[in-house]
Amino acid sequence: MARRQSVPRLEFEAAAIYEYPEHLRPSLEALPSLPGVYVFLGESETLPLYIGKSVNLRSRILSHLRTPEEASLLRQSRRITWTRTAGEIGALLLEARLIKEQQPLFNKRLRRNRQLCSLLLKDAQPQVVYAKEIDFAHQSGLFGLFANRRAALQALQAIADENQLCYGLLGLETLTRGRGCFRSALKRCAGACCGKESLEAHQQRLMAALAKLQLTCWPWKGAIALKESSEEMTEYHIIHNWLWLGSVGSLAEAEALSRLPAGFDHDGYKILCKPLLSGEAEILDLTDRL
Numbered sequence: 001m002a003r004r005q006s007v008p009r010l011e012f013e014a015a016a017i018y019e020y021p022e023h024l025r026p027s028l029e030a031l032p033s034l035p036g037v038y039v040f041l042g043e044s045e046t047l048p049l050y051i052g053k054s055v056n057l058r059s060r061i062l063s064h065l066r067t068p069e070e071a072s073l074l075r076q077s078r079r080i081t082w083t084r085t086a087g088e089i090g091a092l093l094l095e096a097r098l099i100k101e102q103q104p105l106f107n108k109r110l111r112r113n114r115q116l117c118s119l120l121l122k123d124a125q126p127q128v129v130y131a132k133e134i135d136f137a138h139q140s141g142l143f144g145l146f147a148n149r150r151a152a153l154q155a156l157q158a159i160a161d162e163n164q165l166c167y168g169l170l171g172l173e174t175l176t177r178g179r180g181c182f183r184s185a186l187k188r189c190a191g192a193c194c195g196k197e198s199l200e201a202h203q204q205r206l207m208a209a210l211a212k213l214q215l216t217c218w219p220w221k222g223a224i225a226l227k228e229s230s231e232e233m234t235e236y237h238i239i240h241n242w243l244w245l246g247s248v249g250s251l252a253e254a255e256a257l258s259r260l261p262a263g264f265d266h267d268g269y270k271i272l273c274k275p276l277l278s279g280e281a282e283i284l285d286l287t288d289r290l
């Protein structure tokens with residue numbers, strides 16, 4: 001192994017603690033070098049200033065001095081609290097939920113999920129459909145997740161631009177009977193609207209582009225537990241229809257959670273898709289057990 005010159009950990013920590021505003025230093029003492037979610041609290045005990053997560057709470061919080069915005073956060077903070085999790089997945093889930101519930105001042109504003117939509121093919125044409133109208137956890141043939149209708153149509157337009165698809169055939173603009181679209185004259189549309197290419201070839205390129213965005217239906221009958229362990233603790237994350245219902249320390253506590261109603265959740269989908277489908281995590285199907 002190559003020898004690296006680095007500042008010894010204790011020296012780094014001492015320097016970092018010294019740079020911290022004095023009134024916050026007592027909060028730093030008991031910080032564990034373990035995964036979890038942390039909260040910077042200001043004057044209000046109920047409205048946090050900032051919520052973050054890390055696989056190493058101690059080094060993450062000590063490194064919170066890098067930008068002027070962070071300096072301002074530290075000045076306004078009175079106290080730092082944290083919640084341990086078994087690992088990164090638990091930290092991501094808890095962070096997303098707390099930020100959504102509490103909307104801290106210093107976190108980037110989160111999209112609201114009320115207009116969450118996707119693209120669904122109807123008669124070979126992509127249509128914008130909404131999560132509040134269709135069950136995104138079980139509807140097959142959905143492509144992409146978008147914050148609103150405009151974002152969905154922009155994504156479709158970008159796909160059309162990249163693949164020389166026809167805005168007219170995609171429903172993005174109205175075609176005049178017997179005439180190619182405006183973009184076909186500019187060679188930006190390959191001409192499926194005016195016989196320069198077949199509708200099948202057009203459809204094939206559309207499907208190939210959309211395939212990259214395809215959503216995965218919830219692959220289990222009901223709720224599952226995703227086991228996450230570290231040397232210090234084990235958590236079972238209870239999940240149904242891509243919604244995180246909560247985490248428990250043992251499967252015996254899972255039953256009540258697993259019976260909660262569960263609709264599709266955007267954050268859950270984003271955080272959990274990879275770990276649940278990679279085959280690397282230990283997953284217990286709760287419908288077989290309860």
Ligand SMILES: [Zn+2]
Nearest residue numbers: 166181189193
């Ligand atoms: Zn066209």
